[in-house]
Amino acid sequence: xxxxxxxxxxxxxxxxxxxxxxxxxxxxxxxxxxxxxxxxxxxxxxxxxxxxxxxxxxxxxxxxxxxxxxxxxxxxxxxxxxxxxxxxxxxxxxxxxxxxxxxxxxxxxxxxxxx
Amino acid sequence: xxxxxxxxxxxxxxxxxxxxxxxxxxxxxxxxxxxxxxxxxxxxxxxxxxxxxxxxxxxxxxxxxxxxxxxxxxxxxxxxxxxxxxxxxxxxxxxxxxxxxxxxxxxxxxxxxx
Numbered sequence: 001x002x003x004x005x006x007x008x009x010x011x012x013x014x015x016x017x018x019x020x021x022x023x024x025x026x027x028x029x030x031x032x033x034x035x036x037x038x039x040x041x042x043x044x045x046x047x048x049x050x051x052x053x054x055x056x057x058x059x060x061x062x063x064x065x066x067x068x069x070x071x072x073x074x075x076x077x078x079x080x081x082x083x084x085x086x087x088x089x090x091x092x093x094x095x096x097x098x099x100x101x102x103x104x105x106x107x108x109x110x111x112x113x114x115x
Numbered sequence: 116x117x118x119x120x121x122x123x124x125x126x127x128x129x130x131x132x133x134x135x136x137x138x139x140x141x142x143x144x145x146x147x148x149x150x151x152x153x154x155x156x157x158x159x160x161x162x163x164x165x166x167x168x169x170x171x172x173x174x175x176x177x178x179x180x181x182x183x184x185x186x187x188x189x190x191x192x193x194x195x196x197x198x199x200x201x202x203x204x205x206x207x208x209x210x211x212x213x214x215x216x217x218x219x220x221x222x223x224x225x226x227x228x229x
Contacts, residue, residue: 008155043119043205043220044158088157102148102171103218105157 003027006089006106015115019076023089023106026070030091030104033065035074038086038108047087048074079113086110117141119221121206127227128196136191136224140208146170147189148207148218149181158205164189165211196228 006023013019021035032051036044050056053067062075072091076083088108092101120139128134140147146165150158151174160173164183175181178196183189193200203225207218 004157006157041223043207043222045220046217049217102160102163102173103158104160107155107157 003104004089004091004106007109008107010110010112012112012114013079015079015081015113017079017113019079019083019111019113021074021076021087021089021109021111023072024070025072025091025104027091027093027104028070029093031094032092032101033063033072034090034092034103035061035063036088036090036105038088040085044088044090044105079111081113081115084112119206119208119219121204121221121224123224124222125225125227127229129229130196130198132196132228134193134196134226136193136204136206136226138189138191138206138208138221140187140189140206141219144208144210144219145187146209146211147183147187148209149175149189149191150205150207150220152203152205152223154202156202161191193226198228201226201228 004025034049035047037047038044048063050063050065053065056063060077064073086108089106090103122137148163149161152158161175163171167183178194181191203223205223207220209218
């Protein structure tokens with residue numbers, strides 16, 4: 001079993017829809033939870049991050065973390081065609097003092113927003 | 116704003132050959148990460164460097180080595196290439212004083228081994 005599970009989709013929604021993307025994880029050491037967006041043939045781009053459980057909102061994007069269920073979500077409101085990309089969840093343990101943090105990614109969900 | 120630069124962008128090699136990938140982090144970033152992303156796969160962490168010292172090691176094959184130089188650029192050296200090494204190789208950089216996951220990724224080097 002992978003440490004991070006993410007439904008690869010693909011997910012296709014009409015413009016203006018609310019999109020829900022989810023990941024589950026098994027490693028209790030994960031403390032930081034990130035969502036990256038990756039356009040075709042580009043590097044991942046950090047969208048949002050949260051620390052521990054709770055919600056975080058940034059414009060049309062809301063990230064939720066439920067550590068008790070080991071479940072994280074990303075909601076996209078009023079989805080736009082420009083949101084079409086692959087969305088990867090990523091996680092990391094707490095700071096270890098080593099100066100770097102390896103991210104463990106989910107497989108990514110490919111989202112298409114149809115005009 | 117300056118981004119992470121990777122070169123070359125595309126590389127075609129034959130089996131058993133050697134390849135060198137280069138990464139130039141964002142200025143003032145002190146940490147560099149290397150990831151491998153196979154077709155349809157998530158990025159897999161290979162290795163990282165903090166202040167020119169190896170900091171963390173992931174699923175990097177023994178045939179691969181990497182280092183970070185005095186100017187903070189990094190090189191990933193891959194020897195005895197195998198077909199399975201064909202993938203997109205990303206370099207990311209970060210500032211250690213910033214949030215842990217705030218890694219900035221380069222555009223990647225697409226390596227094809229034939």
